[in-house]
Amino acid sequence: STAMVLVEELPVELLTPLEDVSVIEKETINLECEISKPNIKANWFKNGKEIKPSKQVVPKVEGTKHFLTIKESEMDDAGNYSIKLEDVSSKCKVTVKGNPNKFFLINT
Secondary structure (H helix, E strand, O other): OOOOOOOOOOOOOEEEOOOOEEEEOOOOEEEEEEEOOOOOOOEEEEOOEEOOOOOOEEEEEEOOEEEEEEOOOOHHHOEEEEEEEOOEEEEEEEEEEOOOOOOOOOOO
16 A cells, blocks of 8 residues: 655744844844744845844844844944744834933043
8 A cells, every 4th residue: 555645844933023122322232033943044124124244233043043133232223123034024123222321522
């Protein structure tokens, strides 16, 4: 006798969506989401434009978890961030507040 097994791949599901984040200028911004499958390619976006990794902006994957770390945040890091993974996406808002302890030396 012969048996035929059809294996249907389950779609990627979003387990933990991105959450809105508020930081003070120069603090690190950490964005994190989790999906149901490991090793899925992720694309990160800020205000609709794809983010290019740099020393300051570091995307990372650990199994099913996807992270975006923005070091030494600046005011212009604020905006709407999103991640796209196959058919799944998630978005959040990042707010960067001015540092109240920042002071300037003024020569008189």
